[in-house]
Amino acid sequence: MSTAAETVSAHPALSRRRELGATSARSLLLTVLGEFVLPRDETVWTQVLIDVLGGLGVESKSARQALARTAAEGLLVSDRAGRRVRWGLSEQGRRLLSDGAARIYGFGSAEHSWDGRWMVLLVSVPEARRQLRHRLRTRLAWAGLGSPAPGVWLTPDPSKQNEVADVIADLELTAVSSSFVGPFGAIGAERQVVEQAWNLTAVEAAYEEFLDTFTDVAPVDPADVLAHQIHLVHAWRRFPFLDPKLPGELLPAGWAGSRAAELFDTLHTRWDRQAQEHWHHLVTSAG
Numbered sequence: 001m002s003t004a005a006e007t008v009s010a011h012p013a014l015s016r017r018r019e020l021g022a023t024s025a026r027s028l029l030l031t032v033l034g035e036f037v038l039p040r041d042e043t044v045w046t047q048v049l050i051d052v053l054g055g056l057g058v059e060s061k062s063a064r065q066a067l068a069r070t071a072a073e074g075l076l077v078s079d080r081a082g083r084r085v086r087w088g089l090s091e092q093g094r095r096l097l098s099d100g101a102a103r104i105y106g107f108g109s110a111e112h113s114w115d116g117r118w119m120v121l122l123v124s125v126p127e128a129r130r131q132l133r134h135r136l137r138t139r140l141a142w143a144g145l146g147s148p149a150p151g152v153w154l155t156p157d158p159s160k161q162n163e164v165a166d167v168i169a170d171l172e173l174t175a176v177s178s179s180f181v182g183p184f185g186a187i188g189a190e191r192q193v194v195e196q197a198w199n200l201t202a203v204e205a206a207y208e209e210f211l212d213t214f215t216d217v218a219p220v221d222p223a224d225v226l227a228h229q230i231h232l233v234h235a236w237r238r239f240p241f242l243d244p245k246l247p248g249e250l251l252p253a254g255w256a257g258s259r260a261a262e263l264f265d266t267l268h269t270r271w272d273r274q275a276q277e278h279w280h281h282l283v284t285s286a287g
Contacts, residue, residue, distance in 0.1 A: 025058045025066035031234040033076075033089065034097040034104075036279045041094075043079070043086040045286045052282065055227050103240040104233065105268075107261070114247035116183050119161055121145065121153040123168065123177040132171065139167045144244040146197025154197060156247055194250050203242050207256035210235055214263055219271065222278035229268070229275035236264050 032052055037044060046067065053063040067087065070076050075093035078085050089097065121140075125133045137147070143163050145153040155164075158181045168177045184190050194200070214232060219225040243257055251257075 025053060025062040026069055028053060028056055028058060028230070028234060029063070029066045029070060030075075030097070030100075031230055031237065033070075033093070034101055035230060035233050036276070037089060038094065038097045038101065041089070042283065043088040044283055046085045046087065048282050048286045049087065052226070052230075052279075055223060056230060100237065104237045107236075107240045107243075107245070114156060114249060117156070117158050117181055118184060119155050119158040119164070120180045121164060121168075121177065122151060122179070123153065123173055124151055125173065125176070132173075136167070136171055136173065139171075140164065142241055143167065146194075146244055148193050148196035154193070155244065156250060157245075190250060194246065198244050198246070200246075200252065204252070204256045206239070206242055207260040210239075210260045211256065211263060214267060217267070222274055222281075225271050225274045226278045229271045232264065232267055232271070 029049065032049065046064075049067065050060050050063045053066070054060065058066075067076065070093075071078060071087070074090055075096060076087050077090045078087050080086075123136065125136060127133075140147075140153050143155070143160055144157065145155045145160070145164065147153050153164075161179065161181065164179070165174075168174050184193075213235065217228060219228045239257075239260075248255075
């Protein structure tokens with residue numbers, strides 16, 4: 001079995017993540033929980049989680065802090081057996097990770113035909129309410145909307161209108177918001193609006209980095225497969241936030257996102273059985 005040091009040396013991207021400390025540890029922990037704990041709805045001993053995170057370059061202290069922080073946020077529950085502690089997902093944690101899994105694994109699905117309609121959202125939040133503005137920006141970006149100008153958000157997917165309405169209602173901004181749905185008008189150009197609303201150059205660069213990292217990767221043993229699978233999902237899970245998933249008509253030619261999605265699906269399927277079996281081995285042998 002590979003040591004933690006050997007695993008990290010085989011994953012330069014994971015070695016860099018080690019320097020990020022507790023924030024990265026928590027993010028990796030959520031990936032592990034979503035990939036292996038959520039499907040089984042099981043409890044896991046602390047040491048199993050610490051060992052798996054250790055194989056990704058996370059120090060034991062940071063792993064324990066990540067567990068404590070995630071539990072404090074209400075996503076994990078624990079029970080004690082003597083001096084040992086087991087962790088399981090709370091109902092809130094299951095909902096959060098289930099929503100994330102639906103987005104992550106469904107994100108690379110085939111594109112649907114576009115009818116040419118847009119949804120435009122106008123929402124006014126005073127500059128002084130910076131925290132509210134940040135929450136609005138984060139949630140609308142997660143929904144795939146872009147902002148070409150202050151107070152203006154849009155998406156070429158009008159079916160997101162209900163999701164956006166829920167965000168606006170949850171943030172108590174309904175009274176200062178309005179929306180419009182329809183085709184692009186005679187003034188201006190759609191691609192120019194896309195350039196103003198989203199930084200597709202940065203998104204494509206992220207996809208190219210993903211392709212460079214995972215193309216021609218070949219794990220050598222079960223522990224290595226497990227580490228690669230976690231790294232793969234962890235790297236992919238940021239794209240639903242980064243990429244607005246625009247119709248092909250609005251994307252640059254040779255869009256790297258299509259190749260990256262195909263690679264993710266291929267590798268995740270290829271590694272899944274062995275990664276799941278090794279996880280099961282770790283959990284059962286620790287019991």
